Amino acid sequence: MKVSVILPTKDRGPAIAETIESLLELDFPVEAHEVVIVDNLSSPENQKQLQGFATDHSDRIKYVREPKLGLCNARNCGIEYSQGEILVFLDDDAIVPKYWLTNIIKPFEDPQVFAVGGKVIAQYTTPPPxxxxxxxGMYISNFDxxxxxxxLFYNEYPRGANMAFRRTAFAKIGLFLDCFDRKGNSLMSYGDIEICYRVEQAGYKVMYVPDAEILHLIRGDRLNQEWFQRRFYWQGxxxxxxxxxxxxxxxxxKKLPNHLKQSFTGDRYDQLHHRGFMVAILLNFFRQKFE
Known part of the structure; x- marks a missing residue:
């Protein structure tokens, strides 16, 4: 097995069928890749649907369930249960073209390349305001x-919706950290930035490949100012x-005085971003370990 596509998901519902169908249509040898669906505590109804994909396409799709909530935990589960030399991570609200997998793994021909990302193009499911x-747009994962x-160098790294790594990268630098990225109702992010930063610091290359784009489906419930305000706060x-x-x-x-000042100036989004930064410091400044 050369390539594993790891697809973490939680209660995406029937809409995930679009993602699965695009993966089944990949122009890539069936014997040379697998799709690993990582179910992160979906409801029984959605769990049954996901298991059905694996049953119907047992030659290509594997189903595993991660009982610990969190996107990074689901990614780590996918690493454990996959077989590929190259591990490609895809969000469950993405659609891929037929050539996507072929193109995103090309940069790994260079043995110094340990991480790769492609374009992420927003496709709105309802007309955007x-x-x-x-x-x-950057806060809904647009990446071009x-x-x-x-x-790529810090902090212009690949987006988690469309990124790939050598399996050996995780042996060298460790797994995704549970303290980052989505978990429950939080909009915590930076799991992709943090893992790529460790790749770069270890002396390996992080690359951008232009012709491995995905369409990222943006639901209408995100297209309101309240959601963006929450997103800016959690980005901070x-x-x-x-x-x-x-x-x-x-x-x-050294940075705290500026963040404190910016917490009360600028527009509402900037204020919430800097307040989120301050809260993170207050909650974690004396911790010895981050998980």
């Missing part, structure tokens, strides 16, 4: 660095925890 601009193969929480973990307390102490 006209106030969603480029800035807000143009039409050239590029090496994520950045604060990341910087405390990797840059240390002295770095944080």
């Amino acid at each position: 006209d106030w969603i601009d480029k800035r807000l 660095h143009g039409e050239e193969l590029l090496q 929480r994520s950045e604060g925890l990341f910087e405390l973990l990797h840059f240390g307390r002295k770095h944080i102490l």
